[in-house]
Amino acid sequence: MRRAEPWLALAGAAALVVVAVAAPWLRFILTLALAKGIAVLGILLLLRAGQVSFGHAMYAAIGAYVVAFAAPSMGDVLVLLPLAMLAAGVVGLVIGVFITRYREIFFSMLNLALSMVLYSLLEKFYAITKGSDGIRVAPLRIAGMAMDGPMAAWVMFATAMVVAAMFWWVARRYLVSPMGEALAGIKTRETRLEFMGVSARGVLLVAYVLSALMAGAAGAIIAMTTRHVTPLLAYWTSSGELVFIAILGGAGGVLGPFLGAVTYELIRVYAAAAFADIWQMALGLALLGVILFAPGGVWGVIAGLLRRARVT
């Protein structure tokens, strides 16, 4: 399975490019899906340790607002993206030092609480953030070149692809490293880690900061793609969406978040077109279906099919 995965990733990437060329209006949707997939990858790291964050949209919001604030003075994608990641990573480190003392429901709820604090700050400090109106992102450049019209859309699509590929590779290596396996050990036998001389908190903190970096990158891409940021990015429903996608895509493999995000966005678009007011129901049914019939998510289904194909 591990050997088939890069090929699967490559095939998936190729399919996305084909769709983006054939149906330009989907390109925007797919860019957002890739960005969300990156954030969900961060959720997946924490899930490995058995921890669910219901507040990770806050790091996406941090990345997005960094882009909105910095774009007028240094509007280059290649500057904004690392800057957004850095900001999210630093905040993730500060919060992480405190939050990695907690587990399970406390971990989930503290993340939720902090994300709602950020949401209210973004909403209340109108003078700086323009409150719930949000901020329009100033025109962007890439490597010094101005970005406009379809070219901008392609640049953001490509950026999302490259960043997704990069984090996919990082997560893949990380999860089978001693640190990644120790992370999974937090879920099953945290005391043992301590009695092996390993700081479980330290192990979880690394994952937490990595997940904040990923969410920060996702938020930056979303901001640069939609060119508009609002406090809703930090709202708890946005965090819930990330967890939803993690379950839909499946936590068993690092491709899961991307499969989940693309599935999620496509269901959303087509269900909204087909049923207008009740499109959330389609998402709900999809999640219900996954939990009842495919607990491994979309990734679990694909992995199962591949395994069967190999056996026969």
Added chain:
Amino acid sequence: MSVLLEARGLRLAFGGVKAADGIDLAVMRGEFLAIIGPNGAGKTTFINMTTGYLRPQGGSIHYDGEEITGLAPRAIVKRGIGRSFQLPQLFTEHTVLQNAALAIAARRGVWQPFAPLLSVGVIDEARELLSRFGLDGIRESRADTLNEGARKLADIAMAVALRPRLLLMDEPTSGVAASEKMAVVETLARVLREAEVTAVFVEHDMDVVERFSDRVAVWSQGRILALGPPGEVLRDPEVLREVIGVAAPHA
């Protein structure tokens, strides 16, 4: 022989229960010290205090000339004290090989985010370790599928992988089939002697105690009732009456 671990006047009560009521014990470098005593005597509590899992309410623990009372488990492990558990503490969703590898990686330094856990060097050492414990056959089994005896051995193997100088084992043979018990202890004792590990082990099987311990400490209601060579202690009428009579193997 010099003292490696010394407990002085350890006290710890849970509500009204005195799990440690003035424990004085010196463990000598290189010896195998058995702890026996009835259920609830405070044997596990002693190991928990020594390894930093519980903080004594009174008294002190010195290891290798340094006071370690109340240090965190991690700090104590780093000083060379390892332990295994009465209830095996394995990473249940990992294979036996991965469990061993994680322990080896923990010793070498776990802070490598990009090298695989199962690198060639670690795999070789993990395999060698598991074969010393006779666990080759179940290397690829997930830890939560093992029987009690195998889980016990894997648990001890993980402690040994850390290369401790002092190893505290809580009922290492409970759950190991009676027919295999002596062979298992034989292997374990050889592994520990080769590595010059000082061992303290809680044991309910008097045959094992008789054969493998240099000294025996008899626990009763948070106190040490008797201490000495097994030949003497296990024949002491008071010990026989107080402890061995009620300490029939309970596993």
